[in-house]
Amino acid sequence: MSKESIEESALKREKTIVKTSIIGIVTNLFLVGFKAFVGLVSNSIAVILDAVNNLSDALSSIVTIIGAKLGAKQPNKKHPLGYGRIEYLSSMIVAGLVLYAGITSLVESVKKIITPEAADYSAVSIIIISVAIVVKLILGLYVKKQGKKVNSGALTASGSDALFDAILSASVLASAIVYLIWHVSLEAYVGVIIAGFIIKAGIEMMIETLNDIIGKREDAETTKELKDIICEEEEVLGAYDVTLFNYGPNRNYGSVHIELPDTLSVDDVDRITRKIQTDVFHKTGIILTGIGVYSFNTSNDEAAQMRNAVQKAVMCHDWALQMHGFYADTDNKTLRFDVVINFDVDKKEAIQTLYTQIGELYPDYELTIIPDVDVAD
DSSP, X not given: OOHHHHHHHHHHHXXXXXXXXXXXXXXXXXXXXXXXXXXXXXXXXXXXXXXXXXXXXXXXXXXXXXXXXXXXXXXXXXXXXXXXXXXXXXXXXXXXXXXXXXXXXXXXXXHHXXXXXXXXXXXXXXXXXXXXXXXXXXXXXXXXXXXXHTTOHHHHHHHHHHHHHHHHHHHHHHXXXXXXXXXXXXXXXXXXXHHHHHHHHHHHHHHHHHHHHHOOOBOHHHHHHHHHHHTTSTTOOEEEXXXXXXXXXXXXXXXXXXXXXXXXXXXXXXXXXXXXXXHHHHHHOXXXXXXXXXXXXXXXXXXXXXXXXXXXXXXXXXXXXXXXXXXXXXXXXXXXXXXXXXXXXXXXXXXXXXHHHHHHHOTTSEEEEXXXXXXXX
């Protein structure tokens, strides 16, 4: 994957988001008109609230377009890593709109429960609601598919919301049929249920977006792919401490530590790390901004025995997830390694335990134990 193809992919992604959002806007505005008309004619609060929900979906699509356009701006001196995170802000606004629509719907439904008004459905109303359900199903499947295709959280959420709307509209249809057959009005109560689901969806969208903004654990598949690419280099004995920094959808920077034989020259290390950066970028689009190096004892039997003894001592603790970066200098009596510690234990206490334990094994050695954060699967 060349730099040119990545830029072309970004442009194609933006166009897909805009096109899909426009389709969503047009479709939802049609549904707003249909449902508002039916709701007013039939005096149905549930149908009117369903129309309000469609209006919020149209506004959400507009915000998604704005976010995609702003997020696609090229990096500059003020923002050298680009504007991609703006899309997360647009997703938060979309979640806010959904949440507002849900709260408004809840208030209106409760009012209708307190002061009920009889609904009056016609055959035309039933047909229009049925058509709306089919339209929402088709729209939801399309938008969600496109969202996953271009890795757009806002589009994926909009698609899921549309599919959910279809189910909610079906509940409105069911309440209308119940009223026509048994003359029992469930309008306001169905409105409360709809409002509850809308509020729930808005809160879940906010939480998901907050996780993206705050930063979350990278998925195991991405981490494994990255390590596999790095370890394809013949000299690389292991890859550790993978950390990715996200600056918007499909915009990832990262750092990693690699383990290399202690017989390599600085020139060798420079060649290897540059090749790794190029390979990772071409295959994943991830830019490795830093590659640290661990030195591996290759011809010292005593160091190899020490490695085995230390690893056994470290990994006997449940909170020690991994040991790496081990190097023993038997001439100068120094020993160093890193330990990945889980979040269930106090890091300072864990490291102090290891200093005491390893110090008893090798009292003549100066120890350097680095705690690593469990940031990736």
